[in-house]
Amino acid sequence: MTVASPAAPAQPGGFLASARGWIGxxxxxxxxxxxxxxxxxxxxxxxxxxxxxxxxxxxxVWSTVxxxxxxSVGGYSPGEFAAYYIVWTLVRNFNIALTPWAWEERVRGxxxxxxxxxxxHPIHLDLAGLAGWKAVVIVLWLxxxxxxxLIFQPTLDLRPxxxxxxxxxxxxxxxxxxMFLWLLGLVTFWTTRVGPVFDIFFVAELLLSGRLVxxxxxxxxxxxxxxxxxxxxxxxxxxxxLIGRLPPEQLLGGLxxxxxxxxxxxxxxxxxxxxxxxxFSAVGG
Amino acid sequence: xxxxxxPLAPRPATFASRRRDPLRPLRLFALFFRVGALNELQYRAxxxxxxxxxxxxxxTGLVVLALVFRQTTNLGGWSQPELLAVMGVxxxxxxxxxxxxxxxxERLMTDVRxxxxxxxxxxxxxxxxxxxxxxxxxxxAVDILIGAIVLAIAxxxxxxxxGLGPALIFAVALLLGAxxxxxxxxxxxxxxxxxxxxxxxxxxxxxxxxxxxWPVTIYPGWLRISLTFLVPIAFAVTxxxxxxxxxxxxxxxxxxxxxxxxxxxxTRWFWRFGLRNYNGASA
Numbered sequence: 001m002t003v004a005s006p007a008a009p010a011q012p013g014g015f016l017a018s019a020r021g022w023i024g025x026x027x028x029x030x031x032x033x034x035x036x037x038x039x040x041x042x043x044x045x046x047x048x049x050x051x052x053x054x055x056x057x058x059x060x061v062w063s064t065v066x067x068x069x070x071x072s073v074g075g076y077s078p079g080e081f082a083a084y085y086i087v088w089t090l091v092r093n094f095n096i097a098l099t100p101w102a103w104e105e106r107v108r109g110x111x112x113x114x115x116x117x118x119x120x121h122p123i124h125l126d127l128a129g130l131a132g133w134k135a136v137v138i139v140l141w142l143x144x145x146x147x148x149x150l151i152f153q154p155t156l157d158l159r160p161x162x163x164x165x166x167x168x169x170x171x172x173x174x175x176x177x178x179m180f181l182w183l184l185g186l187v188t189f190w191t192t193r194v195g196p197v198f199d200i201f202f203v204a205e206l207l208l209s210g211r212l213v214x215x216x217x218x219x220x221x222x223x224x225x226x227x228x229x230x231x232x233x234x235x236x237x238x239x240x241x242l243i244g245r246l247p248p249e250q251l252l253g254g255l256x257x258x259x260x261x262x263x264x265x266x267x268x269x270x271x272x273x274x275x276x277x278x279x280f281s282a283v284g285g
Numbered sequence: 286x287x288x289x290x291x292p293l294a295p296r297p298a299t300f301a302s303r304r305r306d307p308l309r310p311l312r313l314f315a316l317f318f319r320v321g322a323l324n325e326l327q328y329r330a331x332x333x334x335x336x337x338x339x340x341x342x343x344x345t346g347l348v349v350l351a352l353v354f355r356q357t358t359n360l361g362g363w364s365q366p367e368l369l370a371v372m373g374v375x376x377x378x379x380x381x382x383x384x385x386x387x388x389x390x391e392r393l394m395t396d397v398r399x400x401x402x403x404x405x406x407x408x409x410x411x412x413x414x415x416x417x418x419x420x421x422x423x424x425x426a427v428d429i430l431i432g433a434i435v436l437a438i439a440x441x442x443x444x445x446x447x448g449l450g451p452a453l454i455f456a457v458a459l460l461l462g463a464x465x466x467x468x469x470x471x472x473x474x475x476x477x478x479x480x481x482x483x484x485x486x487x488x489x490x491x492x493x494x495x496x497x498x499w500p501v502t503i504y505p506g507w508l509r510i511s512l513t514f515l516v517p518i519a520f521a522v523t524x525x526x527x528x529x530x531x532x533x534x535x536x537x538x539x540x541x542x543x544x545x546x547x548x549x550x551x552t553r554w555f556w557r558f559g560l561r562n563y564n565g566a567s568a
Contacts, residue, residue, distance in 0.1 A: 046485040050492030057496050064503050065357050073356050196337050203345055213352060
């Protein structure tokens with residue numbers, strides 16, 4: 001089948017009109033996804049509680065270790081672990097991007113054919129749609145965060161600059177992770193046995209991003225390896241930006257690294273997408 | 286499928302004979318297991334995929350354990366081999382859940398949503414037994430095997446070893462745990478009669494089940510109680526592991542048995558209550 005060029009929405013009349021077109025596209029997609037997700041509050045809550053079990057487990061284990069080691073381990077006290085993993089819950093929710101597993105269904109079910117007919121690159125539909133979900137997520141997250149804070153007593157000492165950088169960094173993390181998960185999902189166009197590839201990616205992410213433990217608790221070589229990969233800019237960096245009292249140059253440097261990795265991701269996505277879509281032949285839809 | 290021969294005529298007779306045959310659930314179980322296994326044996330490559338996934342999960346678990354024991358020599362009084370035993374039980378029970386319990390409950394949810402449960406209800410068998418034995422994912426049983434191997438290695442590392450008595454008690458505790466997890470799943474799934482869309486319940490359970498990788502004694506009080514009585518993970522993983530590491534008291538085992546019975550009766554009641562409230566969905 002022929003493919004609509006993945007360029008900007010076809011709108012006559014210069015940059016402003018085109019910017020308005022993009023903003024309209026994003027806002028509409030976000031509204032649709034808010035409206036559809038808000039219907040499934042119970043379902044969304046199940047999802048969130050299931051997700052929140054993960055950091056609570058890490059938190060309990062590492063607080064126990066910290067207490068046994070006389071109050072701190074790897075530079076973290078139980079209160080600082082609490083802060084790390086409570087912020088983790090928000091970062092994790094922000095990090096939810098299109099799962100690479102969705103591609104199998106898109107290709108097989110034919111939904112992709114419909115997406116190809118739209119005059120924008122499909123990644124925008126995903127980015128905007130999931131960004132809308134974040135609004136629902138934050139509302140559902142607030143009581144959970146309050147509850148966790150009450151129970152685990154985090155040590156928080158925030159400067160205004162930390163908060164500002166954090167608010168930018170969680171969006172950076174979202175876009176960055178979206179790029180790489182999208183790229184990963186495109187593997188589906190070449191093989192149907194995608195499971196092992198995805199699994200390796202997610203295990204690498206778990207260990208090297210700061211999702212499992214703060215990176216300072218990992219061996220040195222792991223920390224060096226992590227420095228060469230994009231993962232830590234999606235988990236470790238936003239969390240540390242808020243709670244780690246990083247010096248300003250590290251805060252700005254981190255944002256710069258996010259931009260760099262997003263750019264790398266975007267280039268890779270556009271190259272891979274061009275090749276992938278040529279391999280695709282529609283089966284209805 | 287040719288299930289349409291609705292048992293119109295001999296219904297009272299089958300009903301009566303079913304009552305007299307306590308092994309009937311087991312026979313149904315065996316029958317469905319055979320069909321399920323034959324079905325999955327067609328897709329042998331899935332075995333390799335499952336083996337890979339299980340190995341990766343095991344490696345991740347071992348890395349986490351190693352990270353913890355880089356910093357400390359025991360966690361809440363549990364040594365490294367003892368925690369390895371906990372991990373073994375956790376993997377084994379997880380495999381059991383994903384082989385036999387979860388697939389059935391997910392199918393039940395789908396059936397309620399799509400209205401296809403009506404077909405099952407017309408069959409002259411106990412509905413609870415039917416919804417509980419229909420699906421088997423034999424490849425997931427790889428985890429049962431891996432869990433057993435991890436467990437064997439852990440027991441080998443424990444200086445005390447393990448006698449026949451504790452091994453038997455371990456088996457009993459494991460069985461009780463499995464029954465409780467089944468009840469918990471069925472209780473939740475029965476809620477599907479009222480809350481139709483519950484897809485994420487699977488994620489919820491997976492998430493909470495991960496807490497069983499560590500002995501529940503390390504969790505703060507409220508959480509420990511929830512993980513014991515609300516979601517019976519303590520009974521399913523920690524208690525069997527306690528049996529292996531000479532921690533289990535008679536009281537705990539008795540509590541496990543008592544709670545299993547209470548939960549089973551309550552689940553049966555709630556299932557019937559749910560079924561009475563179920564109107565079908567125009568299948």
